Amino acid sequence: MKKNLGILGLLIVVCVVTALCSRGFLTEFNIENLIRRTALFGIISIGAAFVIITSGIDLSIGSVVCLIGCLVPWLLVEKGIGVPVTLLMIACISLCVGLIHGLLITKLRLQPFIVTLCGLLIYRGITRGFLDDQTTGFKGQFEDLRQIGAGAISLPGTEFDLPIPLLILLAVAIAAAVFLHRTIYGRYLLALGRNEEAARFSGVNTDRMIVLAYVICSLLAGLGGLLFVCDVGSAQPVDFGNFYELYAIAAAVLGGCSLRGGEGSVLGVILGTAVMRVLKNSITMIDAIPNKIEFAVIGLVILGGVVADELMNRFAATRAVDTKPNLTSKST
């Protein structure tokens, strides 16, 4: 909880600074767009968090976004396949991707980094080869379906429109939080992330839980791909979803997930995503910051956040040691 407050503080600071430096930041249009992008990235970041909690990593998220994002318009427009079948197909593909990652990692004991790095290369390559680097787009059709990414609901009594992806993010976030903190499987995930061997010795089916985490991650990446392409309207296999896995991982870590595993909260991940998006937005908005150094700024802010967190932890740890005699004397 303390961690979430810290990241919320960072978010507010970045927002206030940007609002003071740029007149465009607090406009309705910008805020609505910011919320939309945060929601879209939040969904894939929650997926990344599940894998990170098991002390794994998924580098293939961006390529899965690309694969699904390019496939959806292609299937609908070029192939004329109906919406329900298309959705079913992309769900199956995403699920299979996660399943393959999970099985390779648990059954063959391959390292998650390697498996998903290969995934990153393979899915991108397949998409580009399959579509011959041609952009796929909705070409003005399927406006109803596109609402899930691009649409908004106007709030009665205000000028403000609520982007639909935010509602989807809320649904995903609530489901994820309930799963993580209210079901026995969530507890298993957190437990095995901290100590897989002890979890196995306690009768947890650790392999199955790890596979499940990779499946959830790929499914959410697939959902992300669908929503991104619905938002934008078209997808280019060369760069669609490029670096998204890194944004997702950074957001999860910024939001309190430890790459050592066993730690993380859904709310933190969403706040982490928001910080990332606002930062990117403020670099565009504030004229004093050249757009070219965008990556450097984002990198430095994340690094600063992680260093601050580590220092706080150490401070708390030394204090805990100092007060330990009191703790033991209180015990019965």
Next chain:
Amino acid sequence: MAIPTADSPPLLEVREISKSFFGVPALRNVSLSLRAGEVHAVIGENGAGKSTLMKVLAGVLSPDSGQIRLDGTPVSVDSPQTAFHLGIAMIHQELNLCDNLDIGANIYLGREPTSYWQIDDARIYRNACRHLEAVGLEVSPRTRVDQLTIGKQQLVEIAKAISVDAKLVIMDEPTSSLSQQEATKLFAVIRRLRDQGVAIVYISHRLAEVSELADRVSVLRDGEVAGSIEHDQITHDNMVQLMVGRNISQSYARGHREIAQPMLSVNGLRTELHPAHPLEFEVHAGEIVGLAGLVGAGRTEVLTSLFGVESPISGNISIDGHQVMIANPREAIAAGIALVPEDRKQQGLILEESIRHNVGLTGLKRHRRIGGFANYARELEDTNKMSNELRIKSSGNGQLTKHLSGGNQQKVVLAKWLAMQPRVLLLDEPTRGVDIGAKQEIYRLIEQLAQRGVAILFASSEMEEVLSLSDRVLVMHEGQLTGEIGRDALSEERIMQLATGSDLVQKLELTVAH
């Protein structure tokens, strides 16, 4: 050959060395003298202080007090490097070779001869050849170490020691993973080194080897030197006597228990470590059976195989007369088996989680609600109940287990298994790293469980624990069940005889007596 005599001056003298870990003494005023040209065996039970003493000599640990004198002058061995320069080489049980490098590179690792800033390979291999010859290893020094058998790797370690003109070579259980043939070859090399005037400290559990090889034997017991035996006095019985020596204090009172039907029956169990020896034994409801043996005898493997952590090669396991298939811990738990594992911090607990989460972990599935929702109320209830029953000392159920003392950590591990009310409880070193007070509580608890009809099988390296807790003791030696001793016939000598693999005649006597 220069047979060392009592009046030849000592090469290395250890005077009044003491060493404690967290207030627990591991060595108490240990004095020892080693002469050039002798094989000096150091023996003792598990935990007697052998490895601590050797680590002090090799500079891995620094003693709290005492002195080490080399050739009559006091020296300070404050790091392995210093020891190395003083001519003290230690060959660890787990060999310290880089198996991706070749023999020559390993022998000269960290002190490679150079010419013009380049490693002088020609010199390395020329010299390595000579050292390999000295240990009777006929392979090219360009052979990668991972291509060699363990026995040959050991010879490479000795060659490395020779290459620095070591005056003292310490060998920790050098034959533990060697075949008979390799061991014979090793002994020949050891004797040759001795004849060249090197002092050899030989640590072993295998008393037969010791009587064959040693010129002198020092026995450690509870961190003290229990005595030394000169060459002509070295016999199996003399050694066992000194190792055991102490009066067995019946430190805790046993209640009376009904021993009922066989609860755990094991038939033809072959573990992966010792596939040649099928095991067969039973543990009855309400019975506490001790599993004794020296380090590496295969006790842990028996327990982990029963719990499904490793899959045994073959074997039938029955619980309460019904055969069960156990391929993983989940199936073991379903069959009513619980394991308190050997490595508490790695296998028993999730240190970064709270007492409540650790205790609750095994019960989550059992108490889950429809849809897989966790029953936290039940978890809290179980944890509170167990904390009271086991008297876990903490600042609350939310305290992280890494902040608990060893004894309380072990109670948490016990609590998480007792909450499931097991029919068979397996414990591996149940009181390792636990203070005296908590030890007694754990014994009392085990006893209570047996009274409730739980079948208990525990492995322990602590002789006193085995003697005071067990209704019956199974003794293992190198993967084999060498004997079974009933409560009435239980004595430390008998266990040690069986555990060190003494001759068959004694073994037959024991089983007949039982």
